Amino acid sequence: MNDVTEPVSATLAERAKLALGKRNLVFIGLMGAGKSAIGRLTAQALGIPFIDSDHEIERVSRMTISELFAAYGEEEFRALEARVLKRLLRSGPRVVSTGGGAYINERSRRQIKKGGMTIWLNAELDVLWERVNKRDTRPLLKTENPKQTLENLMRARYPIYAEADLTVQSRDVKKEMIVEEVLIAIADRQKAQSHD
Numbered sequence: 001m002n003d004v005t006e007p008v009s010a011t012l013a014e015r016a017k018l019a020l021g022k023r024n025l026v027f028i029g030l031m032g033a034g035k036s037a038i039g040r041l042t043a044q045a046l047g048i049p050f051i052d053s054d055h056e057i058e059r060v061s062r063m064t065i066s067e068l069f070a071a072y073g074e075e076e077f078r079a080l081e082a083r084v085l086k087r088l089l090r091s092g093p094r095v096v097s098t099g100g101g102a103y104i105n106e107r108s109r110r111q112i113k114k115g116g117m118t119i120w121l122n123a124e125l126d127v128l129w130e131r132v133n134k135r136d137t138r139p140l141l142k143t144e145n146p147k148q149t150l151e152n153l154m155r156a157r158y159p160i161y162a163e164a165d166l167t168v169q170s171r172d173v174k175k176e177m178i179v180e181e182v183l184i185a186i187a188d189r190q191k192a193q194s195h196d
């Protein structure tokens, strides 16, 4: 059993890191769920590198996400996103936070599933809305009724996000608490697997 083989002093982060092994941890979920913020803190806790795929896309293209959507459209953005993700997921362990649409794209989803352990930050509409409505950096929400758009995206995307290996409920509690739940989910999955 796990308890016997693990050092007694192993902290939660150490147990999670052990469970992850060489795999990447990939955050998925809707805009505002906290993938970028929680991903960064989780990587810090695990002591492994963090990469946000949107930041990487902006870095290589030298354009913002909004500029990319405006200049080339969503389809081209998805193709670039898939190429960047393929490269980012090639080696691990890393924490990779994706943009909300990445896992919905078939090509990217295949790469994500192959490249790591997936964790869905699930969240209710009002939580997401409170967060995203403060910034105008998300081109998909530049509609007449952005809250309705967000709700439509929830309906369309949640069944696909639900394919994730792990799920944690994002909500308005301290970010550190969400990080702790992420680490527990990773460590517990390892425990569950060792009983299979």
Ligand SMILES: Nc1ncnc2c1ncn2[C@@H]1O[C@H](COP(=O)(O)OP(=O)(O)O)[C@@H](O)[C@H]1O
Pocket: 029, 030, 031, 032, 033, 034, 035, 036, 037, 038, 131, 132, 171, 172, 173, 174, 175, 178
């Ligand atoms: N648990 C939380 N409590 C309060 N604010 C949060 C929490 N998680 C994320 N946020 C904030 O919500 C906003 C959106 O988070 P972000 O990480 O950019 O989401 P995503 O990358 O999923 O779109 C950011 O301002 C972030 O600091």
Ligand SMILES: O=C(O)C1=C[C@@H](OP(=O)(O)O)[C@@H](O)[C@H](O)C1
Pocket: 029, 030, 031, 032, 035, 036, 054, 065, 098, 099, 100, 101, 102, 137, 138, 139, 140
């Ligand atoms: O949901 C989406 O399709 C998108 C989410 C954004 O990332 P966040 O989920 O980090 O906001 C960004 O990739 C782009 O605006 C498209």
Ligand SMILES: [Mg+2]
Pocket: 035, 036, 037, 054, 097, 098, 099
């Ligand atoms: Mg993000």
